[in-house]
Amino acid sequence: MRRRTLLGGVLAAPLLAACSGGSDGTDSGGRTTLSYGMWDPAQVPGMEKIIAAFEKRNPRISVRIQLTPWTSYWTTLKTSMRGGTAPDVFWMNAVNFQLYASNGVLEPLSGHIKADATPVDRHPEALVKLYSHRGTQYGLPKDFDTIGLWYNKQLFDKAGIKYPDESWTWDDVRDAAAELTDPGRGVHGFAAEMQRQIKIYPAVVGADGFILRDGRSGFGDDRTIEGLRFLTDMVDRGWSPPQSAMTESVGRVRYWSEKVAMNYDLSAMAGQMYAVPALKDHGGITVLPKGRRRATIIHGLANVISAKSDKKAAAWKFVHFMAGREAAEIQAKAGVTISSYEGTQDAWLKSMPEFDLKHFIDMQKYAVPYPSSENTAVWENLQYPLLGAAFSGKGGIESAARTLGEQMDRALKEERAS
Amino acid sequence: MSVFPATAAAKSAGRNRASASGARPGFRNQRVAYWYIAPLGIGFAVFYFWPLLQTFYYSFTEFGAFGGHTFIGTDNYVRVVKDVTVWQALGNTLIYSVIGLMALPVAIVVASLLNRRGLRGVSVYRALYFVPFVTLPVAVGLVWNWLYNGDFGLINEILSWIGVDGRYWVSDPSTAVYAIGAVIVWSTTGYYLVIFMAGIKGIPRDYYEAAELDGAGALRRFFTITLPLLSPTIFFASVICMINSLQTFDLIYIMMGESNPAIGDTQSVVGLFYKWAFVENAQGAAAALAFLLMLVIAALTYLQFRIQKRWVHYA
Numbered sequence A: 001m002r003r004r005t006l007l008g009g010v011l012a013a014p015l016l017a018a019c020s021g022g023s024d025g026t027d028s029g030g031r032t033t034l035s036y037g038m039w040d041p042a043q044v045p046g047m048e049k050i051i052a053a054f055e056k057r058n059p060r061i062s063v064r065i066q067l068t069p070w071t072s073y074w075t076t077l078k079t080s081m082r083g084g085t086a087p088d089v090f091w092m093n094a095v096n097f098q099l100y101a102s103n104g105v106l107e108p109l110s111g112h113i114k115a116d117a118t119p120v121d122r123h124p125e126a127l128v129k130l131y132s133h134r135g136t137q138y139g140l141p142k143d144f145d146t147i148g149l150w151y152n153k154q155l156f157d158k159a160g161i162k163y164p165d166e167s168w169t170w171d172d173v174r175d176a177a178a179e180l181t182d183p184g185r186g187v188h189g190f191a192a193e194m195q196r197q198i199k200i201y202p203a204v205v206g207a208d209g210f211i212l213r214d215g216r217s218g219f220g221d222d223r224t225i226e227g228l229r230f231l232t233d234m235v236d237r238g239w240s241p242p243q244s245a246m247t248e249s250v251g252r253v254r255y256w257s258e259k260v261a262m263n264y265d266l267s268a269m270a271g272q273m274y275a276v277p278a279l280k281d282h283g284g285i286t287v288l289p290k291g292r293r294r295a296t297i298i299h300g301l302a303n304v305i306s307a308k309s310d311k312k313a314a315a316w317k318f319v320h321f322m323a324g325r326e327a328a329e330i331q332a333k334a335g336v337t338i339s340s341y342e343g344t345q346d347a348w349l350k351s352m353p354e355f356d357l358k359h360f361i362d363m364q365k366y367a368v369p370y371p372s373s374e375n376t377a378v379w380e381n382l383q384y385p386l387l388g389a390a391f392s393g394k395g396g397i398e399s400a401a402r403t404l405g406e407q408m409d410r411a412l413k414e415e416r417a418s
Numbered sequence B: 001m002s003v004f005p006a007t008a009a010a011k012s013a014g015r016n017r018a019s020a021s022g023a024r025p026g027f028r029n030q031r032v033a034y035w036y037i038a039p040l041g042i043g044f045a046v047f048y049f050w051p052l053l054q055t056f057y058y059s060f061t062e063f064g065a066f067g068g069h070t071f072i073g074t075d076n077y078v079r080v081v082k083d084v085t086v087w088q089a090l091g092n093t094l095i096y097s098v099i100g101l102m103a104l105p106v107a108i109v110v111a112s113l114l115n116r117r118g119l120r121g122v123s124v125y126r127a128l129y130f131v132p133f134v135t136l137p138v139a140v141g142l143v144w145n146w147l148y149n150g151d152f153g154l155i156n157e158i159l160s161w162i163g164v165d166g167r168y169w170v171s172d173p174s175t176a177v178y179a180i181g182a183v184i185v186w187s188t189t190g191y192y193l194v195i196f197m198a199g200i201k202g203i204p205r206d207y208y209e210a211a212e213l214d215g216a217g218a219l220r221r222f223f224t225i226t227l228p229l230l231s232p233t234i235f236f237a238s239v240i241c242m243i244n245s246l247q248t249f250d251l252i253y254i255m256m257g258e259s260n261p262a263i264g265d266t267q268s269v270v271g272l273f274y275k276w277a278f279v280e281n282a283q284g285a286a287a288a289l290a291f292l293l294m295l296v297i298a299a300l301t302y303l304q305f306r307i308q309k310r311w312v313h314y315a
Helices: A004-021 A041-057 A070-083 A094-102 A110-116 A125-130 A153-159 A170-180 A196-206 A222-236 A243-248 A251-256 A267-274 A277-282 A312-322 A325-334 A346-351 A358-366 A376-391 A397-417 B003-019 B027-058 B075-082 B084-101 B103-114 B122-134 B137-148 B154-161 B176-201 B205-213 B218-246 B250-256 B269-279 B283-311
Strands: A032-038 A061-067 A089-092 A139-141 A143-152 A188-190 A260-266 A283-286 A296-299 A302-305 A367-369 B061-063 B069-071
Touching (some): A032 A041, A032 A312, A041 A061, A041 A312, A061 A312, A089 A094, A089 A312, A094 A302, A110 A312, A125 A139, A125 A367, A139 A312, A143 A153, A143 A358, A170 A188, A170 A222, A170 A260, A196 A260, A222 A376, A222 A397, A260 A267, A267 A277, A277 A283, A283 A358, A296 A358, A302 A312, A312 A325, A376 B269, B027 B283, B061 B075, B061 B283, B075 B283, B084 B269, B084 B283, B122 B176, B137 B250, B176 B218, B176 B250, B205 B218, B250 B269
Parallel strands (some): A032 A089
Antiparallel strands (some): A139 A302, A143 A260
C-alpha cells in the first residue's frame, strides 16, 4: 500500500523523462532541439532570457528547459542516464560532479575550450577547479555562492553594540552573541546550526582546519575540531538555540523572524531576505568573522554535457555561450544568483541597493572550494548522525569529530578501492 | 496479502469437494479460470515477481551508479550484517510495528461503538476516521510537524496551559520514535476501523439478542461475542498492519528531515534502503538489505500464522 509511493517514484522517473525527451532532436526544418536540465524554478525566467539570446545567435538550435524539483533531481537524472534519456545539457553541483565524471557519463570539454577559446580564466579559479577531474575539464561554472554574516541592525541597536564589519574576529562574535541573547524575548545571538555548507565548513576553514585533503579526512584534525567547537560552544552557552530546536525551525527562519541576531547564510538567499520588509529595512551583511584566518566556502553550479547526447556539437555551442559575458550579464540582471563571470556582477549588486552585497564578491579572494570526492554523499551522510548530540548541547564534540574522521577515512578508502 | 481469501476459499473448496463425492472438476473450467486470474497474475509477475528475482540477483553484485554491475558474491550480505546502523534501523522498525499495532484496539473499540443500533450518521463518522488514511503521507507529516514543533507547536501550547514544559518532540532522540509512531497509529486507524466495522456487521444479531435476554451487559457482550467472532478479522488486520509498519518510510522521511539529531534513533529499514540505493549509490548492498527485510517480514508473518491457531475462532 504505502510502499507504492517509493516504487512509483522510481518507475515514474524514466517514464517522465521519456515523455519529455523528444525523439531524435532534429525536426523537419533541420532545427536541433536541446534539452536543458535544471532544478531551480526561481531561475527559470533568467534562463529563458539567456536561451532567447542564444537562439537569436543560433537560429538552427532551440533549447527546452527540463525542470526537475531538487528533491528528485539527482535520482531522476541517474535513472534517465541509465535509460539513455538524460537531458543534453544539465546543471551539476560539486557534491555529485566527480561521481559523474569518473563514471564517464560527462562529455570532456577541454578540447572544445581550447578550440573555441572559451573565457574560462574569467571565472573564479577555485570554482573552475571544482569541475575538473584528473586534469580534464568537464563543466563550466555559471554562478557562485559564498557565505556571509547576516545581522539584524535593530537587535544590535537595542543591545547598544556596534555593527559587525571586516575587522571582526570570532571573539567579537562571541561577545556580541552573549550581549544579544535575550531568553525573555526568545532572541538568540547566533544560530550555530548543524548545516555543512553554511555553518560547519565555513567554521572549519576559518579555524584553518580542513574537511578533505589528499584523500584524507580532516575531522580528526585539532584545528578542524576548534572550528566545530566555535559552533557547539555557542549552543552550550545558550547563545544559539540547540540543533533539536533548529531542526524544527531552521536558523534562516529564525533570522527572518528576528529571533536570531547573527546568522551565516548564502549569498543566494539575498533575494528571499530582500522580500522580508523588516530585513530589507534593517538587515545587514558583512564578511565572515576571522578565526585563525579569514575564509569562507565557495560553491557554484556548472553546465555539463551528457556523454550520451547525440547533439554534442549544438550542446557545446550552448555551454560555450553560457560561459560567456553576455549570458552572465543576463543572469546577473535576473537577480537570483551571482554570475561567475568576472565583472558582470554589477547588475546583481544594483538589484538590491539596501544590501551591502559587495562583500559576497570580495570574499572570493580567500574562499575555499566546497570539498568533494567521487562519492561525496557517502561521507557527508556520516556527519549529521555523529555530530547531532554535540550540536544539541550534549557535549562531546571532540570525540564525535574524531570518530567521524575515522569513519570518513574508511569511506574514502572504500571509494578508492571501488 | 491475497493469502487470506485464498485460505478461506481453499477451506470451503475442500469442504465442497468432500461433499461432492469426489467428482473431478472439469478441465475446461480450469482453463477458463486461468484466463480470469491472468490480469492479476501477469501484473504480479511483471511488477512484483520479476523485480524480486532481479533484486535477489543484484544483491550479489556491486552496482554502478549509472548501470553496469559486477558479481561480488556475498559481500553485500556481510556488509549488511556487520553494519550497526542496520541493526539500529531494524530495532526502530520493530518499535514502529509494535506501536503500529496499537491502531487495532483503538479501531476495534471505535468500530463497536459505531455499530450500536440507532446511532445516526455512521457514514459521516466512518468517513471522518478514514480521511487520515487517504491523506497523502507528505501532508500528514508536514501538519504533524507543525503540531509537534517545539517552539510554536499546538501540542506544547496546550501542555503549557496545564503547566507542563513541552519538548522538541521529533528532534529529541528519546521521544522522536514514539512521536512518529503516534502519527502512524493516527493515520492508519481509519483503515482498520472500516475493516472491523464490516467484520462486526457479519456477526449475527441473534447472538447479541440472546445474550441480552440472559442479562449480559455491554462489556460482557463485547468480550464474549464481538471479540471472539471478530478474531479472524483481527488476525487479518494484524498481519496487514505488521507488514505495513515494517515498510514505513515516507512519513519518517518527511518528518525527520536530514539534519535531525534523532535521525539514527528513528531511521527505518526502508529509510536506510532508500539512503543506500538512491543517495549513496550502493544499490547492491541496498538490494541485500531489502532481501533481509523480506525475510524478516516472512518470518514474522509465519509466526503470526502459527500463533493464530491459539486465538482465532473460525465460526
